[in-house]
Amino acid sequence: MSEPRFLARYEIRVGPGEDPVAKVEALCLEQTAELPSETLPDPIAAEWIGRCTSLEPLGDGLWLAGVSFPEAVAGGELTQLLNLLFGNSSLQSGIRLVGVDWPAGLLACLGGPALGIAGLRTRLRVHDGPLLATALKPVGLDAASLAQRCEAFARGGLDLIKDDHGLADQRTAPFAERLARCQAAVTRANAATGGQARYCPNVTAGPAELDRRAEAARAAGCDTVLLNAWIAGLAAVAHLRDAHGLAVLAHPALTGGLLRPDHGIDTPVLLGELFRIAGADAVIYPNAGGRFAFSEARCLAIAERLRAPLGGLRGAWPMPGGGMSMDAAPQWAARYGADTIFLIGGDLYRAGDLTTAAQRFRAALEERHE
């Protein structure tokens, strides 16, 4: 009986005189047995290593390789799945993971978002149109001032007010104090407006402290948190979902090394699929036209993958940010569609009064939506 397999696709770049077949065969071994083929016991050789299933020239030394891996090598764990798909190969060059035919059993095992698009809408009682989000900044500001900003944004009608991903436990606004003050601020604002705004604290930390911050967040009444998912380890997303019952906004800090055109993981595969499979309810990424050089096509592809059918997994929210202006938001809403969280920071702060700025942001998007 042969092992169930799933297909991964890699772009393989070879130099002059380099053999693409040899490079793919090396990858098949490197990512599984990690031994020369002549040292493999027979059934292992047949069943447990990657197999090249196709190899097509794309021109200029670039080839598209199909590689099938036994599902059982991933072992139903996200950490080993990442290792299987690109662990050692990341240390080589001219290899890019560009697609995966995700096996249903593995998807079911990893689970994806607990809330996703529909669940977060229900929780926030926003049944149509995009969600509006901002970040509390800057690092260095005291907790009371950050909480004032939080309250002002919530009064202006934003849905999600997250910590900046660089707010950790610095002495200027320690996690516990910031959590207490910002959660009280958003609660006051909701009582005044009848709204459902959420303060989303950044719980990123090492494993033990992550648990303490997640527990503190739950105890304070938060149900949605921010995580620097790659820095914390991508499996921490599911841990917040499973051990703490928290919805997760996943930030892509430090993923950038992998998102290169010549080597790495295709952006929609990493941020659109792996982050969703890992359990993120929303995935933050730099929008086109801001401070980062992501193209519009790349950004729309991330959003598409977050929302596309994927086994039985819930769709996750694309959360573009990184220098978007309020003026540009309606155009982006037209391109992205309703199931999008628009994250604007700097342009709201630039506007001065934060409640008024938040109202303008909302008005800009609602005008378009009607």
Added chain:
Amino acid sequence: MSEPRFLARYEIRVGPGEDPVAKVEALCLEQTAELPSETLPDPIAAEWIGRCTSLEPLGDGLWLAGVSFPEAVAGGELTQLLNLLFGNSSLQSGIRLVGVDWPAGLLACLGGPALGIAGLRTRLRVHDGPLLATALKPVGLDAASLAQRCEAFARGGLDLIKDDHGLADQRTAPFAERLARCQAAVTRANAATGGQARYCPNVTAGPAELDRRAEAARAAGCDTVLLNAWIAGLAAVAHLRDAHGLAVLAHPALTGGLLRPDHGIDTPVLLGELFRIAGADAVIYPNAGGRFAFSEARCLAIAERLRAPLGGLRGAWPMPGGGMSMDAAPQWAARYGADTIFLIGGDLYRAGDLTTAAQRFRAALEERHE
């Protein structure tokens, strides 16, 4: 009173017409306040953002920038330190972190290796010369067969017999069974030889399962484990040190995206300094001349940084591997010096009888050492 600061150095690449000053100033804000400078409250602007302290042309559009950051923004946490040094900048291009003047307070706070070079020598009772290591492979083999291999290697005199980093909890050799069998095997071998060989299980997993595997490892009598440190989240290294009292061999799987010549983190900074600061007792990396394209200079630089004075931190073991042959080991020992763990996998398996192969490996290195 001004905030204590520390210096990071970046190589900045600019295209024609792009202004290097503007690119560095943008980095200074991106990595801290993440807001346009005109929106910053005054004391924040002065104290909490990065500052460009120098900018020198290196030719061909490449510049070397000194950037000072307030120590307090790192907040004494590894996760936020990583974010501060390269979080959002990773998502841009033409930026490479090439050096850090590590502040003593931060180093003391993060702690580094619990054992390091001297501590592991004491534990293994190997007071001079290099240590010898191998990996149990391949994935797909059953736990009993892996344990046979473990025993054979230990009888042949290897010091550290680690799981392959792709052995997780696959059904062919589930973690619990593999741990029990391999630890029993190494214990039998030590009883026979009077040696101190260690079986080092791979405990890589999401946060909750990491704790379970680390506890199981301790309970079985293991004191040294393998961790895919980047995949688990680099802060998991200190967690194994602090919460479980385990020595850690840190594997670099998936770091490769950051180790590119045009953008990322300089290899000796990431694998030689950050991994050590994170608490790794030994750091595995691909040696020159094997299956990976790391140059000899890069490999020796990693080793140098792992062992160089660094605040009060213990030195960590360089653990070069990735396709080294037994024949080449003596030459490498001459270049690396005694405080090195040589990791050979494939070439031992190729030799057939594993105990004999391990003895040959040891003899090759001892001959040189005398």
